[in-house]
Amino acid sequence: MNTLAALTDPGEAPSPLGQLLNEENTTRYLQSVGLAHGVVADAVRSADRPSTGARPEEVAALVDAVDLDRPVDLRTSLAELERIYLKDAVWFHHPGYAMHLNCPVALPALAAEAVIAGVNTSMDTWDQSGGATMIERRLIRWTAGLIGWESGADGVFTSGGTQSNLQAMLLARGRALAAQARLDPDAAALPMPERLLGLRIYTSADSHFSIANAADLLGLGRAAVVAIPTGEDRRLDPAALEARLRADRRRGLRPMAVVATAGTTDFGAIDPLPRMARAAREHGAWFHVDAAYGGGLLASSRLAPLLEGIEGADSVTLDFHKTWFQPVACSAIVVRRAADLDLIRHHSDYLNPASVSDAESPNQVHKSLQTTRRFDALKLWTTLRVLGREGIGELVEGVVDLAREAERVLTERGDMALRAPVQLSTLVFQYRPEGIDADEAGRLVAETRRRVLARGEANVASTTVDGVPHLKLTLLNPAMTQGGVSRILDLVADAGRAALSARRADVRDAGAHNPADHLITTEA
Structure with a gap:
């Protein structure tokens, strides 16, 4: 029709x-x-x-x-x-889509989108938002409760994990500079570049690029981000973190933040949160958990224990437009202590004058890096009112269970090699039939993926692990079946065989040429 x-x-x-x-x-x-x-x-x-x-x-x-x-x-x-x-749009709801961290979206959230666009509320001040402010604040408190913070928490919705991580690092920098000023009151008068010397951020080598970008934007530079190695399971090595923190303190460097990832983009790895929280506290560093991907586990009573230790964070990033099945954009940063948001508090006479109390005008603008901001919280609110937390949790459990079964199927094949155990809903692997090693399989990845995408029947991603290219499936569609995953793996195998055959033919053709043909001689 x-x-x-x-x-x-x-x-x-x-x-x-x-x-x-x-x-x-x-x-x-x-x-x-x-x-x-x-x-x-x-x-x-x-x-x-x-x-x-x-x-x-x-x-x-x-x-x-x-x-x-x-x-x-x-x-x-x-x-x-x-x-x-x-x-020619890319359809994330289709069972052949297994590329990036894009999810099919909940119908109640789409209904909320129509309301959001029609009313066009701006979330910066109470006099532009009314009840929308109270809905957002209630959702922040609800999310904080899932994290394990009983009271006193606060936060704000953001455009995505990149903005949430930037704000977390801004808060960490603010606390570090405030501590510096208490120890040395004269330091506050120094130019900012001098005040930032020696500050360091510690995070996994597999953490999201937004942490390094934040360091750039905040004036620390990318060299201030210390990449801690991971183990075979791609989780941050806590012993290496602790050793590096001690060594840097002896050198006079100042730990500004320790950043854990709860669901890395490639492997879905959840860093050892409790031990990282202890290390951050011991060295006076802000502890941030980037749970943009893995935060949806909080909606599942069965899977939430995988995030044990998240309650020890000073701040948490959550992307509801990933494992909460919301339309983009829908993210949040939540902080354990509401007072920490005072580190970025600002006032303007035409929006939120300092003379007006929160009770009189509960503005949100001083909590956010944005001024004009959409009422994206309504999407999550409406979804919760229709599906409930358990309904969202059931969807999350579906994709995690699917990935674990897909891991079994992939490892039983004789032509695929999994790079690391499945932890959330991604599989990083190579088409690697008998007789070729990881490096040769890596050289097939780009052509294999190009052939798969050109057919349009499946979308798969690629990444590089320790310098070697790999393929990746990201499973965020609860409607996908194991049969659908097997179909994608068959398409990858078909494309991989064709890529391997073409590569070997190119090698044979290259070898057929006489090297002397490429020399300058009198005959030439």
């Missing part, structure tokens, strides 16, 4: 004012949104593969051909979007 053809067209408005939402245009609003939702429903219904394998230059040509200076009616615009966007 073509919904675009069936739904009522709002038609052309008499003026640009007719395209704005107000009391006179609610009928046009319903028609417009109905058309858009219908187009998406049709696209989802007809998506028989996760992507089409379209090349960038093909899509760019379609987009560049649009005349942005010539307005059209909404129906025409949406039909155009079908051609230049939806036709």
Whole structure:
């Protein structure tokens, strides 16, 4: 069924004012949104593969051909979007999608998106948000309770894990500088670059790149981030962390933060949280847990114990648009002590003057790195009201259980090699039939993946582990079955065989040439 053809067209408005939402245009609003939702429903219904394998230059040509200076009616615009966007969109709900940390999204959250966009609340101040502020604050307290903080916690929703991690490092820097000023009051008068000398951030070698980026943005530089090696299970080695902290303290360096990852991007590894928390406390460092990926385990009573020790953190990053099945963007940073947010508190007379109390005007702007901010908390709120925590937890358990079964299937094959044990819902592996080693298998990865993506039937990722390329499956679709995973592995094997055959043919062709043909001689 073509919904675009069936739904009522709002038609052309008499003026640009007719395209704005107000009391006179609610009928046009319903028609417009109905058309858009219908187009998406049709696209989802007809998506028989996760992507089409379209090349960038093909899509760019379609987009560049649009005349942005010539307005059209909404129906025409949406039909155009079908051609230049939806036709070649990547569909995360499709069982062939196993590439990045993208999830299918909960229907209650999509309903909330319509409310968010229609009302267009801005979350910076109470006088722009009303009840939205209270919903966000309630969700922060609820999340803090899952972490294990009974009271006194606070936080704010953010655009994603990168912003949440940046804010955590900003808070860590603020506490380190405040401690410095208490010990040496004259230090506060020094230029910031001098005050930052010697500050260090300690994190896993597999931690998210946003930690190093944060160090850059905060003036410490990437060299201030100390990468601690991991074990065979890709979890941070706590003994190596403790030894490095002691050695750096003896050198006069100052531990600013210890960052644990609860669910690394590639391996889903959960660092040893309790021991890292103790090490951070011993050396006076801020302890941050980046649970952007693994935070969804908190929704499952069965899986939450995997995050034991998270309650020892000073701050936690959570991405609800990963293992909580929310549309992007929906993330948060939560801090154990609300007073720590005072490290970034700021006031402006036109938004949140210092003379106005929180009781009088409960503003959120001084807690956030953003000013204007969407009411993204409503998506999680609506999902919880419909599914409940247990419902979300059941979805998380589904993808974790699927990955563990996929691990068994992959290791039983004779043509695949798993790089490390499965911990959450990712599998890092190589197509490695008998007779080739890891390095040769690594040389097949790029071509294997290109062949898989070109078919459009499955989307797989790639990464590099200790300098050697690997393939990766990221399983975040609770509707995917083990049969679907096996189908993807079969496609990888087909592409890998073709890549290996092509590579060997290239080697034979290269060997057939006479090396003397490439020398400058009198005959040449």
